[in-house]
Amino acid sequence: MTESIVDGGNELPHLSVADGPRYDCRDAYVATLSELAHDDHRIVGVVNDSIGSSKLNSFRKAFPDRLINVGIAEQDMVGIAAGLANGGRIPFVSAASCFLTARALEQIKADVAYSDHNVKLCGMSPGVAYGELGPTHHSIEDIAWLRAIANMTIIVPADPIETAAALRWAAGIEGPVFVRVSRMRVPQVNADDYEFVPGKALTMRSGDDVTLIANGTVLWRALVAAERLAADGISVRVLSMPTVKPLDVEAVIAAAAQTAAIVTVEESSTAGGLGGAVAETVVAHHPTRVTILGIPEFAPTGSAGYLLDRYGMSPEGIAESARRLLEHR
Template sequence: MGKATREAYGNALARIGKNNTNIIVLDADLSKSTKTDTFKKECPDRFFNVGIAEQNLISVGAGLAAAGKIPFVSSFAMFATGRAFEQIRNAVCYPKLNVKVCATHAGITVGEDGATHQSLEDIACMRVLPNMTVVVPADEKETNAVIEWAAAYEGPVYVRLGRAGVDDVSPEEYTFTPGKSTQLIDGSDVTIIACGALVGPAVEASKALQNNGISARVINMASIKPIDVDAIVKAASETGAIVTAEEHNILGGLGSAVAEVIVAHKPVPVEFVGVQDTFGESGTPTELMTKYGLTTDDIVNAVNRVVARK
């Protein structure tokens, strides 16, 4: 098990921020948890804690962006996208300002904090906003690449980060490009398209399926918006069936984004692995991933169902 993507975010931000003095970091009294305190130690004069005031967090970020700075604003995903949705919509996306909303503690693996803190809607909320780029890195290497890209890109970005450690899956020479996915394993019978914490289990599922005579392609779809239409259509054409896997509600997230492409370009059977339109609860990440159907076995079962539908 590798590092949590929130840890990778904190380290990348501190490294990049030392050299780019236009980067300003804002946090809503959670810097030890979001790991922006790593940046604070390196660049204390460019770090600001706005307190438990997420709407103000986004608005201050928008003001800094309008003044030519590159604000990275962080809180838990539940609060960054939920409490401050209007500010992200009207103060960031509408004027297309250069604000990077990097939200941690997304998904069910927040664990013991329970349903109130487990954001299972944030991809849907951010994906629907015009001008917003939505990215869900899968591991440390990809998070590093995404933060480097975000610092150089001009425009609103939402980066979804997790609390728990994740498997290292990215190739050695990885670079992030919005709208492009990464094929991790080739396959001919079915394609598993995953993001974030579910990419590691998707890789393990492909290996398990190989033992049962099913050749499963695995695609890491970190760029949710823009999404890699070409890779999805190619996978549908070549393998004839798709399974999506995400640590998010099955409504409005990666699965919905992939299905929109499939129905428009190459209709094939699709199965969705994700939280089945319900709230979470308190428990360990492992317990919750099992209860809510987000494990390697759940991906294997979904593949078996979708292959039977071909």
């Protein structure tokens, strides 16, 4: 199966979505961080005894004096990163998203965001990537927590291309940024020359019946769902929304005005994440029917794929949600 990727009406090269190779975005993360560090001596890594799970062994070998391992002390890790930023460094904080955002939330709020320090928070293995380890390791609340904090840009890349592009952008701007870095293998859905633009949605497919808005590891599932709906004669718009904050408000309003309904899809909580941001925008500007697909509870143990399917985020589950909305148009 192939998918036509469309940006602003201009068709980009066809990319294999369902049947192509799958990539671990942590590989793109360490390769890009090493590239950035080579070009800028200010860039340092800060980790919480997670060098292996962050795949930072090659970075440590190349820059042994620029990787600071604080041990299992997430609050200290974020505080140290803020201090490094205050001293002119550009720290990339790498830790499992569930521990980074939960244990160190106060430090993220006070030391990084409130102080507006130039810290890049990299939430590794987010969502349900640690599926078999259960609810203590699921990181489904991270987007909702961080959306409530001012000064924080929140990025959820969908593939290694977008991961690398987002990291390069983050390194080049001043201020706090949170980037989700997936370990769940995903296909490439963005063109090789893709450039990340904060607060900008990418139109992956044009349509005027229903809009699917997705990001992260489930974007490719939304693209496959769109193909299945198209086979039924349903015209589907697919928006990739890598930046949850700031949200592309104009793209959401256009979708609400130009299509009959919206389905949001995300590997995070149904409360306060991408779906919440879209719903808030729709209610304020152009009310329409919205279905929010995500994880509404403490998810059980099980593989990441099983959990996504369980909560309606298989390609067929996404397509069925769209069909149900369109029954009442």
